Amino acid sequence: MHTGIQWLADWPHWYAGLTFARGIGPDELALRLGAVPSQRPGPLAGPDAWDLAGAVLDGDGVARVGAVGAWSFAVEHGVPAGAELLPEVSRDGVEAVHLDPQPDHPPKQFVYARDGEVVCCFGLGEEIWRGGHHPDFLLPDLVAARVLRPDGTAARPDTEPPPARDRRTLSVIERRFGLSLPRRLVEEARLPAFVTGA
Template sequence: MPVLEDGLAWLPSSFPQGFSLLFARDVEPRTLLELMGCEEGSFEVMDRDDAEEFQQEDPEERSMLRAGSVGPWAFAVQSWGAHILESDALQNVSAVAETVAMVRTETVPWFAYAKDGQTLCSFDPGLPDLRDGADRDVLLSHMVESGFRVEGRDSGVSPVDAMLGLAERAFGLGLSRELVVDGELLAGVAEATP
């Protein structure tokens, strides 16, 4: 499967303090933000610097998500936060679209694949043998090929690099670095889940 745009390997260097990234197949960016809990009146076009500045104003109460599309996928990206983990976003999005989610914060790395409202495979990239989900081995061959230390095999690839490689290899996912880092995307605000 050909990888879209610039791949994903550039994300850790461009987001050294962390990122959350969710892809949804055949969904419009605005719909993706709505499914992730962004408020109707909060949408505007924003670059990364403005989104991060807004996020810093009240990081405990709200999340600033930016969304765009590449090929058949919409994507939502958040600098250093983990709204995906703190909300029903994965379940809401996967109820209407095939969904791939990745998180790398200072404390939490995480990968999930879901569709039909059900998590098929979810795991901490540092502990790939401890997978959860309705079909926990659905991505196993891709995980091995991407360099995960699975079932005693160790390739020396970092867990985060393996996670990003898995998304590229299994789903052809990738983003334009220039667009995500320097460009403007549709942005929305999601209130923190109590």
């Protein structure tokens, strides 16, 4: 069953950063996110990873990793390194997508990198302000979803509720990259875990 990633828009407990990589396995993704090879606490579920993230040194985090389809993924608890390390994650022809919920400093952030460089990035709900080496990379998709107009200005109504707004943009990202991540993997599944250093 294809669950996609749109459910994140309606999930009140989205506090973990999510990094996806196509072209490397889960263990390599963890290493590129700064995993400390000597600190593998074993398979952890979400609550255990949060407990560990609160106990590790300040600036460190915990990454739980796995794979769905063609993509490896990391659920980053504590301090997510994915946004800063995405060029490293995506080196040597790898594609990488990072979604950061930014609970303390909205909006939620999207970044796409390929072969060592950030291709495009924007905040969910702030797609008019796009960055990266090719900021308009997703513009045709965002226009087709009626998020933006062809000139890059906002197309959606100002009154659109934030969950519906975020779901619409997440649907663009989901379709464009073929991303799927079942909620149970993020919340409950015991996944291989790594401590990531700052």
